[in-house]
Amino acid sequence: MSTTTSQQAGPGTAVVSVRDLTVVYETEQPVTAVKGATLDLHRGEILGLAGESGCGKTTLAYAVNRLHQPPARIASGSVTFHDRDGGDVDVLALADEELRRFRWAKLSMVFQGAMNALNPVRTIGAQLDDTLRAHDSSPGRRARRERCADVLTRVGVDPGRLRSYPHELSGGMRQRVMIAMAMLLEPQVMIMDEPTTALDVVVQRDILREIVRLRDELGFAVVFITHDLPLLLEISDRIAVMLRGEVVELDTAQNLYRNANHPYTRKLLGSFPSLHGERGGFVRTGPTEESEGLR
Ligand SMILES: Nc1ncnc2c1ncn2[C@@H]1O[C@H](COP(=O)(O)OP(=O)(O)OP(=O)(O)O)[C@@H](O)[C@H]1O
Ligand SMILES: [Mg+2]
Incomplete structure (x- = not known):
């Protein structure tokens, strides 16, 4: 190896x-x-x-x-x-x-039709944070927020969107968010x-x-x-x-x-x-x- x-x-x-x-x-x-x-x-x-x-x-x-x-x-x-x-x-x-x-x-997955899979009543930030928190060695709140902002930036979405709800985003942006979520835990x-x-x-x-x-x-x-x-x-x-x-x-x-x-x-x-x-x-x-x- x-x-x-x-x-x-x-x-x-x-x-x-x-x-x-x-x-x-x-x-x-x-x-x-x-x-x-x-x-x-x-x-x-x-x-x-x-x-x-x-x-x-x-x-x-x-x-x-x-x-x-x-x-x-x-x-x-x-x-x-x-x-x-x-x-x-x-x-x-x-x-x-x-x-x-x-x-x-x-190993993560972006599902077929994923851009419609976001929870409509929770912000993008809350949903990314859920994924981070669900895993061991989850960092503190501030570090989690930084990580969420970082992955969003990487997929070309303004980190200010963490406060947005899915319906406020275009289809392309929602899909980028799903890709960010899949990347979240590296x-x-x-x-x-x-x-x-x-x-x-x-x-x-x-x-x-x-x-x-x-x-x-x-x-x-x-x-x-x-x-x-x-x-x-x-x-x-x-x-x-x-x-x-x-x-x-x-x-x-x-x-x-x-x-x-x-x-x-x-x-x-x-x-x-x-x-x-x-x-x-x-x-x-x-x-x-x-x-x-x-x-
Ligand atoms: N829940 C299910 N119950 C029964 N058969 C299923 C189920 N899901 C898929 N199949 C069958 O399994 C086969 C493969 O389906 P699958 O969804 O994996 O194909 P796919 O290549 O992803 O198609 P697509 O390009 O349309 O997404 C198909 O014949 C489909 O009808
Ligand atoms: Mg398929």
Whole structure:
């Protein structure tokens, strides 16, 4: 293992290993939403997770975070978190209390549709403070306030907004607040499930730029989930493609763009208009000089 003190321990060091994970919804007609998924998330990388609606992206993310609820059941497989601070954590075996300490602090999640998940009757500051206080070694009031102001500033929201209620913020700002909340305890991994799809393209791009910059600065790993493959080609180091519950492709963004193995990935790539057919918005043709700039 690397001896570096930063979270960026060099390419290829796994921070999360998923092995042969199968998740079934035990409904009247059981649905195997994730089938034998195996993948590593490398320390400090942005791993894009793509695939059409219903292919199991959210189910996989929930299972990795142990957030799945009945009727979802993990039928087989393992999830291991390789803690920078030493030791491996068998996530699926964590007791409730251990799980409470693990979530947010080691691995956090920005949920699909999260910008509507804030409590409407509590200020942003109170909600960030709740997350801080819920964890051990919670600092004193003044230090907590400073930490909340600091994370808000980092995601581009004026710390004066700590006193605001969610309805006083735009959708983009609320989403930034959710990202700030996920960063609050300096986790080594952040899973972001469609964090920007509800936002307009300009706001989306600003937030993505912010996420990439924060990753560069702080070195956490990101799993970025979306069905928008071209967007993933821009921001991801590696991309996993899911199809009907299976991870059918996992490669660097460049390799995947140039040389996709699976016919489904090729179809996904082929179904997007080229740069020349697009006006504004995201670059639609894969990693380019512009996307290097974004990264
Ligand atoms: N609570 C549930 N009960 C039963 N089946 C479910 C439940 N949640 C999801 N499923 C099924 O599991 C499969 C995977 O769903 P999941 O939400 O993980 O897909 P997804 O890739 O995140 O889709 P999207 O892009 O629309 O968010 C789908 O077939 C879905 O119908
Ligand atoms: Mg989903």
